[in-house]
Amino acid sequence: MRPLSAFLALLLLVGCEQKQDPATRYDAKALLKQKCSQCHNLDMPPQTSPDEKAPPMMAVTFHVRDFMKVANPAEKRRKFIDFVTDYALNPSAKKSYCDKKSLESYGVMPSQKGNITPEELQAVAGYMYDHYDPEKFMKIMTERARLAAMPAYKRVLEQKNCLGCHGLKKDKVAPAFSKIAKRYRDNPDAMAQSIRHGSRGKWAGFKLAMPPFKDLTPADAKAVSEWILKEAR
Numbered sequence: 001m002r003p004l005s006a007f008l009a010l011l012l013l014v015g016c017e018q019k020q021d022p023a024t025r026y027d028a029k030a031l032l033k034q035k036c037s038q039c040h041n042l043d044m045p046p047q048t049s050p051d052e053k054a055p056p057m058m059a060v061t062f063h064v065r066d067f068m069k070v071a072n073p074a075e076k077r078r079k080f081i082d083f084v085t086d087y088a089l090n091p092s093a094k095k096s097y098c099d100k101k102s103l104e105s106y107g108v109m110p111s112q113k114g115n116i117t118p119e120e121l122q123a124v125a126g127y128m129y130d131h132y133d134p135e136k137f138m139k140i141m142t143e144r145a146r147l148a149a150m151p152a153y154k155r156v157l158e159q160k161n162c163l164g165c166h167g168l169k170k171d172k173v174a175p176a177f178s179k180i181a182k183r184y185r186d187n188p189d190a191m192a193q194s195i196r197h198g199s200r201g202k203w204a205g206f207k208l209a210m211p212p213f214k215d216l217t218p219a220d221a222k223a224v225s226e227w228i229l230k231e232a233r
């Protein structure tokens with residue numbers, strides 16, 4: 001009996017521990033969206049608008065992180081979670097790290113009691129701390145700047161991996177750009193259309209269809225078409 005009861009006790013303990021860790025118990029990202037996004041924009045970098053109801057969550061997180069006084073950096077995450085959990089349930093102008101002017105324009109956040117539980121909040125706050133990470137943000141911005149500095153055609157080739165399927169002069173799983181350039185010599189606009197809408201069955205010997213790239217702007221599709229006409233002859 002003894003080993004069995006010890007085993008059962010262990011099972012119980014393990015079960016308990018799992019229950020107590022909000023980070024694994026909840027889908028914090030989904031909760032954040034569900035419970036907080038009607039007022040806080042969640043994007044990184046954030047989208048701001050003149051009639052927003054609250055500061056973007058990235059701004060909130062950076063702000064609280066910076067202004068919170070924590071003697072021991074190892075405790076920062078824990079303290080952040082405690083602050084956010086408490087603030088969302090019992091907000092007040094006095095507790096807020098928001099500057100006076102913003103507080104006046106937004107008004108103090110309404111308590112989220114009844115909308116979200118303390119345990120759920122802990123999970124959400126932990127996710128906020130990890131997700132809205134200043135280093136991650138810098139990386140995103142650096143990458144954006146790198147892409148923005150590229151000529152449009154080059155950015156499209158890289159982002160959509162056109163040359164993964166097309167060779168410049170050689171067929172791969174898709175016809176060589178040089179062949180396509182011949183067919184569309186006088187018609188970069190038709191080619192651009194085709195790139196945005198995809199293509200199937202127009203090139204004998206190629207079984208694959210080309211997926212549509214609908215998220216390309218017409219200008220970007222035109223830029224890459226013109227590049228193909230110029231470079232792939």
Ligand code: HEC
Pocket residue numbers: 032035036037038039040053054055060063064084087088091092095096097098102103106107108109110112116124
């Ligand atoms: C009904 C709108 C609304 C909802 C929903 C909302 N907030 Fe807020 N929140 C605000 C406003 C307005 C402010 C800015 C004023 C202030 O600091 O109280 C704010 C500020 C905050 C702050 C910053 C406090 C400071 O010191 O700067 C935190 C943290 C916060 N919200 C967390 C949350 C979390 C987490 C959720 C989702 C569970 C949430 N909020 C949902 C409106 C909202």
Ligand code: HEC
Pocket residue numbers: 156157160161162163164165166173174175180191194195199200201202203204206207208209210211213224225
């Ligand atoms: C997954 C592989 C794949 C990728 C990625 C791909 N293509 Fe294609 N592409 C094809 C195939 C296969 C065809 C031939 C389809 C057909 O037979 O109609 C094709 C056809 C084309 C055509 C000719 C369309 C027509 O109407 O005649 C153009 C232009 C073209 N691709 C440009 C591009 C550009 C620019 C990119 C990157 C933005 C790209 N492709 C990315 C597979 C790909």
